[in-house]
Every structure is written in C-alpha cells, then in structure tokens.
Amino acid sequence: MSSDATGIHKLEDVVDLGKFLQARRARVNPDEVGLPADSRRRVPGLRREELALLAGVSVDYYTRLEQGRAKRPSDQVLDAVARALRLDETTRAHLHLLAGNTRRSPVQERTGVRPSLQTMLAAIDNFPALIMNHRQDVLASNRLARLLYGGFGWDLESGPNFVRLLFDEDSREFFPDWGAMCSHETVAQLRKMSALFPEDAEMTALIGELSVAHRDFAEMWARAEVKDCNIGWVRFDHPMVGLLQLYKDQFRVADGSGQMLVTLTAAPGTDGYEKLALLGAGA
Template sequence: MSDLGKFLQARRARVNPEDVGLREDARRRVPGLRREELALLAGVSVDYYTRLEQGRAKHPSDQVLDAVARALGLDGTTRAHLHRLAGNARLSPLQAGAGVRPSLQAMLEAVEAFPALIMNHRQDVLASNRMARLLYGGFGWDLEAGPNFVRLLFDDDSRAHFPDWEACTQENAAQLRKMAALFPDDPAMLSLIGELSVAHRYFAELWARAEVRDCNIGSVRFDHPMVGLLELYKEQFRVADGSGQMLVTLTAAPGTDDHDRLRLLGSDR
C-alpha cells in the first residue's frame, strides 16, 4: 500500500461514526469508518475512493482531496500533508491568512542591529523591527501600515532608491509567480497580479516570461538619503508552518563600510 493509502486508512480508523452522524453498528469489526462510509461523506463513489486508497487513482483533483479531508476532519496542516502525499504541492488557502505568531513577533523585536521583517506569500509586510522601518522609511515607505513590497518596488519612485532596480523587480516577480502556484486559490494574490499587470507594463512583461525563482539569499544595494550607498546581504527564512510567511533579514559584515553605515542609520533616534 502506498504512503497515501496508509495515511487515509489510519485517519479513517480514527473517525468515530457517531461524530459524523452515522449510527453505530454492532457488526462493525474495525474501528472508525468503512470505505463506503467515507466515500459517502466525501461525495465520491466507493469505487473511486477504494482506488484512491489503494494507490490506483492517479492525480486526484484538489476538490476530491479537499472533500476527503473535510470528511476526515483534517486541520490545515494535515490537509496540506494529504495533498503532498497525493503529489500535489499546493498549500491550503486557509493557511495563507495566518497572522504572525507571538513568538515570531518577539524574536523580531529582539533583533536590534540589522533590519528584519516578516512578509507573507504575497510579500505583504506583516511585521518589522525598528531598523527595517528606518531603512525603508528613508524612501517614504511606512512598513507599519502593512504595505505590499512588490507594489512599492514597482512604483516608479523606487528606481531612485535601488541601483539594481531591474534585477530586484525581476527577482520579486519570479518569486511572486512561485508563490502564486503554491496558493492558487488565494483571491488576493490573483487581484494583486491583475492590478500590477494593468498598472505597470514592465511587470506585465516580466510576468509573461513565466520565470520562477527562489530568492532566499543574495545582496541588495540601497541608495539611502541618510547614509548613502548601502549593500546588505539578504536572507529569507521560510516559516515552517505552511503559512507562506518568511523572515527577511538584511545584514552587513562587521568591520565593513556597510556595517558602519547601518550603525549610523540605527543611531538616528
């Protein structure tokens, strides 16, 4: 039996028939639901569900997997695991709306020496520390208002602040495409892509290239009005809860001019 079949069988055995509106049957020989009962609850044929559990149903649809997940009472994390076992790497749109956990917020606030922020899969800024607000505040970006980073970056005014603006926009568009594929049912993502495509011809051209990238590491150059040219090393850390959130840090090696400029920026109180 496949891993998917073993998982479905194990989860099926954990469901109390009475909890899902089925009468207890004295002749029941195994715990949990029978295959035909789960198929009924999920709204699929018994034959199809049997083939799914036996690994003979290839490429089950998102709708079928979600229906089975609902019948089994799976939470968001377990539902995403079911999709992965079935060969579908998408993430649940319910997970996409998660807020910043208090522990992540506390960690962000503890970072004082360099800019750090948390963004979601659409690159909406969910939280930021003081250094990040000082860095981007020099461009007139109010991070506390929760702006969308891609929307800000494609604004014509941002060209003056990013010497490598074209490379930055190409990376961000390619990363946005990857996340759009992972969260295909997020209407806010679709709306953002449509808005940017209409408002910015250059974004539409980049989107048409269909490039996909992971932009987890690299350097970013800023032309900051207070401290001048600043090159910082970027790291993106994915939050391991399926939410699509990421912690972004911007650092400079001690002893470098960039590190000194960061310290100068941070001294502005």
C-alpha cells in the same frame, strides 16, 4: 480589469499550465537547442512541433497539453518537456505543480504573526528584519527596517505590499539594481507562490492590478520565471547614508502559512555595518 491588457482576469489564469508552457517556449532560441535559424518565424522561440520533437512527444499531444486538454500528464512527459524548455530544478518543480503531479503541502494563510516570531523580531536590533506573507505583504518589522525603508517614504507599519512599493516609479531611484531585483527575484518568487496558493483571490487581484498599472511588471510576469527564496546582495541608495550594500536572507516559516522572515545584514567592520549603525544612531 481588462483581460486583453494582461491575460489575467481569474484565478485559473495565474496558475494556468498552458500559458506557462507558451511563455517558456517563447524564451527558447532555436540555436540554443541545435535547430537552424529561420527568418520566416512569426513568433519568438520554438514552434510547438519543434518543442514536441525535442521532448519526444507527438505534436498533437503537446498541443493538447498547452490547450489544457491533456489531463494529468506523466512525470516522464513533464520531465522531457522541462528538458526541452531548458528549465532549472526550481522551475521544473513548478511545472509539475501546475500540472497537478506534485502533492501540494497543506498551506493556510495566517492573518497575523505568531507571538514567538514577534518576540524574535523585537530581539533583532542591529540589522533590519521584517516578516512578510506569500504575497509579500509586510506583516511586521523591527526598528531598523522601519528606519531603512522609512528613508524612502515607505511606512512599513501600515502593512504595505512590497511588490507594489517596488513598482512605484520613485523606487528606481532607491535601488541601483532595480531591474534585476524585480524581474529575477521579486516577480519570479511571486509566480512560485501563486502556484502554492492557487485559491488566493487577493494574489490574483494583485497580479492583475500590477500588470495593468505597470508595463514593466506585465513584461516580467510574461517571462514566466520561477524562483524560490531570494537571497543575495541588495544595494540601496539611501538619502541618509548614501550607497548601502546589505546581504538579504529569507527564512520560510515551517507552518504552511507562507510567511517568511527577511533579514538584511552586513559583517562587522564593513562599510554596510558602519552605515547601519549610523542609521540607527541617527533616529
């Protein structure tokens, strides 16, 4: 794997505080924080000295923070930096996690799905549902989920990685909102999970692989967006039923495994509900 192409070649790069700060600093426009525009700027975003001024810390200290030479910065300093970077609550918490100032909840990946979850999944028969792990590998799915994604040629029973599938070239045809869904949801959630599972070599390999293979992924990852669970409307352009709009919910399994139940629903009487019924009946 080429580190020149991605900047990702070992575990530390995925959860590196300095790289995260640099990426977020590049996203802050000077005029957003009341600084004058300067046509001589050679890089996007704020300069280090500007960020330090806004955060109320010395330029030397902030430089050491980005270079990984400032050990265990205080909560007060991190909160000040977060405010200067205009981070939301989820991203601020991610910053504290990267700095080692937040105690990580015990996490341990499970290789399989608990029988009780399998039973619940099998009992859901009127809307698609699936179980994924923190890397977004599909661990289990119900009949309607397999029918829904099977229309795109995706075999959920083979345990594919959902992020890999989304960045396949053909996926753009299946999701009218592909760009927003990948950038602001899928990649942002993957970044959050990478900090919760910092020793996961498979996660690091996945991020590196996608960064090399897909320029879109590399650019989205470089934005350093962080998001918790992805909920909201998802639109599909399905070959069997046409445009289909479903509401996605994610339910985190409370056992530290990183697994989550994902459901795609539509209210009775809606177009989405009728099309799901049609999809199920046509199998």
